Amino acid sequence: MSIPGLPQDDRELSPHTGYTREHWEAAADGLLSAAWQWATPRGALLDLPGRPSASGVRSDGLEGYARTLLAAAFRVAGADGKDPHGWLDRYAEGLAAGTRTPGRDDAESWPVILDHNVQGQPMVESASVALGLRLTRPWLWDRLDTDVQDRAAEWLRGAIRHVPAPNNWYLFPYTVAGFLESVGRGDAGTARARERAIGLLETWNRGQGWYADGDGRAFDHYNGWALHLYPTLDAQLAGDEDQLARHGARLHEHLESFGLLFGGDGAPIHFGRSLTYRFAAGASVALGALTGHTPLTPGTSRRILSGSLRYFLDRGSVGADGLLSLGWHGPHEATLQPYSGPASPYWASKAFVGLLAPATHPLWTATEEPAPSESRDQVLALPAPGLLVQSTRADGIVRLHNHGSDHARPHEAQTAAHEDPLYARQAYSTRTGPTARGNTADNHLAVEVAGVRSARCRIHPLGAGQGDGWGWAASRHAPAFVSGPPMVPGLRVESVTVARGRHELRVHRVVGAPHGARVTHTGWATGPDESLLSALHPLHGWSGQDEQRAPQGTAFTRWARLPRLTADAQGTAVYAALATLTAEPEPASLADAATVVSATADTVEVRWADDGSLTRIAFEPMTVEHGWS
Known part of the structure; x- marks a missing residue:
């Protein structure tokens, strides 16, 4: 129900909304x-x-x-x-x-x-x-x-x-x-x-x-x-x-x-x-x-x-x-x-x-x-709050990649009990909401130790920047666990998002993973009857791929599903993937969008198929470069 008594639309003065x-x-x-x-x-x-x-x-x-x-x-x-x-x-x-x-x-x-x-x-x-x-x-x-x-x-x-x-x-x-x-x-x-x-x-x-x-x-x-x-x-x-x-x-x-x-x-x-x-x-x-x-x-x-x-x-x-x-x-x-x-x-x-x-x-x-x-496709980096904004004109979707905002209060110890889905996820949008606590987390890199998945609580920004038609933001966090030991000594996750058009290059470096650990990474959560496509394509380091369900849904859909990547982890390793959330009709496959040229424990280079440009991410020190070579 809307509000009764609203006037008729005025599409001359307000061609987009009709409201005056x-x-x-x-x-x-x-x-x-x-x-x-x-x-x-x-x-x-x-x-x-x-x-x-x-x-x-x-x-x-x-x-x-x-x-x-x-x-x-x-x-x-x-x-x-x-x-x-x-x-x-x-x-x-x-x-x-x-x-x-x-x-x-x-x-x-x-x-x-x-x-x-x-x-x-x-x-x-x-x-x-x-x-x-x-x-x-x-x-x-x-x-x-x-x-x-x-x-x-x-x-x-x-x-x-x-x-x-x-x-x-x-x-x-x-x-x-x-x-x-x-x-x-x-x-x-x-x-x-x-x-x-x-x-x-x-x-x-x-x-x-x-x-x-x-x-x-x-x-x-x-x-x-x-x-x-x-x-x-x-x-x-x-x-x-x-x-x-x-x-x-x-x-x-x-x-x-x-x-x-x-x-x-x-x-x-x-x-x-x-x-x-x-x-x-x-x-x-x-x-x-x-x-x-x-x-x-x-x-x-x-x-x-x-x-x-x-x-x-x-x-x-x-x-x-x-x-x-x-x-x-x-x-x-x-x-x-x-x-x-x-x-x-x-x-x-x-x-x-x-x-x-x-x-x-x-x-x-x-x-x-x-x-x-x-007005146009845009990417805007905000180093101060550690945010990266990505919008696409064709479908009107705005995405916010979060590498700096958390809800961990200064006086609280960092534990998984304080994870807040409304802040802890890697990305948010105008068309999707985070999955509820207790369901599989969307847009999240988790380290699993003894079967317990980690949470992202306190986020430390590592930088952000932009160029012509692209931008990046990076952060690190120490994974927290809701059961067993709350932290694993020396374990940390460093994350980078590079936004370009409707594509998101997501690169993570996991440092100090103990023997027997696993890593999982999820994409956007969408409903079964929506005109939205959520896709996650492995580029480097991932060995498994499936789809998870979130029966509690999101604020946008009663029931949701989300793509997931998995891999074993030990010591230090880099993982790279392409993600997208789009409402464009018949979008091109992510598999054809980019390839990894080289990857080590410290750097990743990705070649984009549309124009042959190269994105290079280095973790020590954190730098992101994009151009042609």
């Missing part, structure tokens, strides 16, 4: 109408149906209020206060009821804000409440009774007094403090919260417009919908030109690569946690258009934004009850995290930040233009 600003307003109204059916009598909590998150039902109800408030705030503020459905009156009454006696076990009271490890989810929601109030100040906050304002401000201050999680959470007190200062309630505490967050953001800046989500190496969609969104929007709302120039420059640089991470069908890259936020992935694209800090034209920005919104609305993300489900297309358990509750998908509301651009803004008046992935 009116579609976005109607989508916001439809999502809000459905969610408010589940409100408590005075509207302080929106108790959407479904299994509770780890934070409990009351926190989930606050989440429903706060996250839908974001959509309402963008909708009304973008219309200069026009509120034909009376959304803000509902949120005003809910605010008064929720803050009357926080922490009480009654029908309306909000939970208090505590440290992140003590039912801390309300701290996340406080930022949405604060931002919603800031955006709608003339029509909501300024009309509240003084005692309601005092109670709301006191509840929000809990975010400043307590300890966030050691990542993007520090931007929640930052956002709360920004609102309090904007209404004349700033003090030393709000100043400290803002200085602390900006100081941490500096340490997480890795370059090329990418932030790590904390002190580790988690690079994911939180870059767009949190780490860029909060400080840049704060500066825009405050009219702080210095801060806007600073954060805006980084947003501009981020969008130079992130704009390519949307497929020709509108899908964002399926990578990282919290994917149930879906079209929130476009928030940074909208913010760039709103502030002018973007390399994308207005028509391209809207094509990405509307393409992403329509992608999900057309594929069942909204159920028969009109609510966003917990999943990707429809419900999908493996996509979720323990903190995901029935209202969690409504962080998708962040995509509606584009409505802050008035109807006369070029974002809404320019004719849609093709997305970057639709």
Whole structure:
């Protein structure tokens, strides 16, 4: 089911998606109408149906209020206060009821804000409440009774007094403090919260417009919908030109690569946690258009934004009850995290930040233009986060080869128990998702010792680069095992991906494999009824080839299969293969695409059949060269 009441497509203004600003307003109204059916009598909590998150039902109800408030705030503020459905009156009454006696076990009271490890989810929601109030100040906050304002401000201050999680959470007190200062309630505490967050953001800046989500190496969609969104929007709302120039420059640089991470069908890259936020992935694209800090034209920005919104609305993300489900297309358990509750998908509301651009803004008046992935075949290397982006125009698929982003937190020991399928795999795309934990892992090089397969947890980037029509990225990891000894001393895997057209040259060097070990390597996981081809062709070192099944499927298909290569391993050896994921009709066989010219324990040279060019990979030191010789 899609959202009822959407206007007819406008294929003149929006030839790619048919969507206009009116579609976005109607989508916001439809999502809000459905969610408010589940409100408590005075509207302080929106108790959407479904299994509770780890934070409990009351926190989930606050989440429903706060996250839908974001959509309402963008909708009304973008219309200069026009509120034909009376959304803000509902949120005003809910605010008064929720803050009357926080922490009480009654029908309306909000939970208090505590440290992140003590039912801390309300701290996340406080930022949405604060931002919603800031955006709608003339029509909501300024009309509240003084005692309601005092109670709301006191509840929000809990975010400043307590300890966030050691990542993007520090931007929640930052956002709360920004609102309090904007209404004349700033003090030393709000100043400290803002200085602390900006100081941490500096340490997480890795370059090329990418932030790590904390002190580790988690690079994911939180870059767009949190780490860029909060400080840049704060500066825009405050009219702080210095801060806007600073954060805006980084947003501009981020969008130079992130704009390519949307497929020709509108899908964002399926990578990282919290994917149930879906079209929130476009928030940074909208913010760039709103502030002018973007390399994308207005028509391209809207094509990405509307393409992403329509992608999900057309594929069942909204159920028969009109609510966003917990999943990707429809419900999908493996996509979720323990903190995901029935209202969690409504962080998708962040995509509606584009409505802050008035109807006369070029974002809404320019004719849609093709997305970057639709313009030509592209390969983009990102050394800072250790990522390699590969897109093909013929089928609109974007692939992300991961040689730098993991979810291994700095304070955790490296064990297979911490492997996260949403980060640990070698490659992700806009048409496939990772297989679930417990099924055969897709896009993974495993070392098997005593029958136990290894996991890829902490990823150490070794470099990335690109040339004309090709690019590469490399990394190493120490295989971890879920049973038996957690590590094998001296065992490591060094991996290189070279992307060229639709082809992926995957080369691995396994060092220190013990006697009796095996290595396995898998390709892309696809469904039996899809128009996708996933192939994996051995070039060097592999002795066996078969197909594996993943009965739990992926976010894209209920049941999946994936190609696999196998070989015995001992000591140090190099393994090379060609992989592809394509929707092109009748693609040429991988067997005819390239051959290995020479291979040693330290180097591999591969000759490409189409033009006779040569790719040379050396491991000590790590270098990748491509040319003619």
